[in-house]
Amino acid sequence: MAKLYIETVGCQMNVLDSELVVGSLRRQGYELIHEPFAADVILFNTCSVREHAEEKIYSALGRLRLHKKEFPDKVIGVLGCMAQKDQEIVRQRAPHVDIVCGTGQLAQIPQLVEEVKRTRVPQYALSLGRTDGGRLEVEASFESYDPLRDASMRPTPFQAYVRIQIGCDKFCTYCVVPSTRGPEQSRSPEHILAECRHLAGEGCKEVTLLGQTVNSYEYEHGDGRRTRLSDLLAGIAAIPSIERIKFVTNFPKDMTDDLLDAVRGIDKVCKYLHVPVQSGCNDVLKRMKRLYTVEYYRDMLIRCRERVPGAAISSDFIVGFCGETEQSFQKTCDLVRESKFKNSFIFKYSARPGTKADDLFPDDIPEETKKRRNNDLLSIQNANSLDDHRRQVGRTMAVLVEGPSKHGQKQSVAGPRQLTGRSMTDHIVVFDGNPRLIGQTIDVHIREATSFTLYGDVETSEATLPSPIAASPEPEPSGRIGLRLV
Ligand code: SAM
Numbered sequence: 001m002a003k004l005y006i007e008t009v010g011c012q013m014n015v016l017d018s019e020l021v022v023g024s025l026r027r028q029g030y031e032l033i034h035e036p037f038a039a040d041v042i043l044f045n046t047c048s049v050r051e052h053a054e055e056k057i058y059s060a061l062g063r064l065r066l067h068k069k070e071f072p073d074k075v076i077g078v079l080g081c082m083a084q085k086d087q088e089i090v091r092q093r094a095p096h097v098d099i100v101c102g103t104g105q106l107a108q109i110p111q112l113v114e115e116v117k118r119t120r121v122p123q124y125a126l127s128l129g130r131t132d133g134g135r136l137e138v139e140a141s142f143e144s145y146d147p148l149r150d151a152s153m154r155p156t157p158f159q160a161y162v163r164i165q166i167g168c169d170k171f172c173t174y175c176v177v178p179s180t181r182g183p184e185q186s187r188s189p190e191h192i193l194a195e196c197r198h199l200a201g202e203g204c205k206e207v208t209l210l211g212q213t214v215n216s217y218e219y220e221h222g223d224g225r226r227t228r229l230s231d232l233l234a235g236i237a238a239i240p241s242i243e244r245i246k247f248v249t250n251f252p253k254d255m256t257d258d259l260l261d262a263v264r265g266i267d268k269v270c271k272y273l274h275v276p277v278q279s280g281c282n283d284v285l286k287r288m289k290r291l292y293t294v295e296y297y298r299d300m301l302i303r304c305r306e307r308v309p310g311a312a313i314s315s316d317f318i319v320g321f322c323g324e325t326e327q328s329f330q331k332t333c334d335l336v337r338e339s340k341f342k343n344s345f346i347f348k349y350s351a352r353p354g355t356k357a358d359d360l361f362p363d364d365i366p367e368e369t370k371k372r373r374n375n376d377l378l379s380i381q382n383a384n385s386l387d388d389h390r391r392q393v394g395r396t397m398a399v400l401v402e403g404p405s406k407h408g409q410k411q412s413v414a415g416p417r418q419l420t421g422r423s424m425t426d427h428i429v430v431f432d433g434n435p436r437l438i439g440q441t442i443d444v445h446i447r448e449a450t451s452f453t454l455y456g457d458v459e460t461s462e463a464t465l466p467s468p469i470a471a472s473p474e475p476e477p478s479g480r481i482g483l484r485l486v
C-alpha cells in the first residue's frame, strides 16, 4: 500500500482541506502515516498569513532535498495558500518539489500525483489572480472543495469543520487571504445541510462552520430567495443528533441583529463569538482598511452582549502594524482592558509581498518593539482571562468531552484520567473522569481557574473523583494529526 504523509500549517480551513485531501487519496488506496521520510507521497498544506509560517515550510522542504535525490520516485507537493501565492517561486527555492497546487485546485490532487508518477514532470495547478479576469472567471477558478470526508483527520470523531464560504472580499491591506483564497463565495445551503446530515450520520455531534467572514454568508437562490447565516443555523439545529454549532470568523461590520437573535434563541448554537478588531486606534484601522472605527466596534460589542446575554467574545490583534505609534498602541491596550474578551490571538505584523500595506507603507516598527507590544498586550489579556475564568468558579457548565488533556495523555490508560472539553461558551474545562465520557456532554462543576483553563468535577453519576486534580500546566485538546498552528 502506498504511504502518504501530510503536514498542515495554519487555520481551521487548512485543517479541513487536509482532511479532504487525505480522504481523496485514501480512496485511491493510500495509507496515512506520520513519518515524512517513510512516505511515498509527502504533502505540505501551507499558510501565507505570516512570513514565519512560510519559512517553516521552506525549511521542511530543505530537509527533504537529499532524501528526494536518493529516492527520486517519491512525490513532494506544496498545497494551499503558499502554493497559490508563490507559484514558480516554490520550485525556484525547492526544485525537488513535484506539485504546486493552490487552494482552489485541491480536488485535482489524486490526478496530479498520478501525473507526476507517470511523467516525472512537475505539475502546477493554480487559480487566477484577482485581476487576471472578470469576477465570474476568477470565481470559477477557485473551486469549493468539499468531497467525502476522512473521519480520522478530524479534531475528534464527534467534531467536524464544515465550510460554508470560500474566499474573502474585504481586502484588509495587510492580508494575503483575498488573493490566496479568491473571491468570497457562499456555498449552497442544500449542500451544507446535506454535509451536516452526513456527518451526523457518522456520529458527529458538533459542527464548526467556517468562513473568513462567516457572518457575511448569504446565498442567493435561483428564484431570488436569500439564505443568511441565521437561517442556516436554524436549519442545522433541526438535525436531531447535532448538539452544538459554532461559527468562525466574524467580521465586525457584518454582525447583524438577526444573527445575534439566532445565537440567543437556538439552544444548540454556542454562545461564543470570535470577532477580531485588530487594533484600538482609528488611524491604524484606517490604514488596515478594516471598514469600521473603534467606536463602531465598541457599540457592536454592547449590542452582542445585550442581545446574547452571557456570550463569550474573543478577538485578534496585530501589533506593530506600519506607523503604529506608542500612543496608538496604548489605545489598543485600553480597548483590550475594557472589552473583557474571553481570549485574544495576538500577532506581530508580518509584511506580506503583494499586499497593499506592503506597497504603501514602510514596515517601520522594529522587531523588538513588536515583541514588547505583543507581550504587553498578552499580559493585559491574560489578566482579563483570569478575571473571566474566576467568575466561572462555582458554576456548572455543560462540557463536550474531547479527550485526555496533555497531562491525561501521559497517565495510565486504565482507570480515570485527566480529560478536557469545552463549554458552550468555548471555555476549556479540565477534570478527572472515566475515558468512557469522551464524546459525551456532561455537567462539570467549576472549582478552580487559571488564565487558560477551568478545573472542575464531574457532576453526573459517572463521576470518578478520588482526589482533587492539581492545576497542571495548560492542557490542550488532543488528537490533531500533523497540525502546526502558527
Ligand atoms: N478572516 C479573519 C478576520 O478577518 O478576522 C481572519 C483571517 S487571518 C487568516 C487570521 C488573523 O491573522 C487575522 O485576524 C489577523 O489578526 C492575522 N493576520 C493576518 N494578516 C497578518 C499579517 N500580515 N501579519 C500579522 N498577522 C496577520
Ligand code: SF4
Residues within 6 Å of the ligand: 168, 169, 170, 171, 172, 175, 176, 177, 178, 212, 213, 251
Ligand atoms: Fe484577511 Fe481581512 Fe479577509 Fe480577514 S477580512 S481574511 S483579515 S482580508
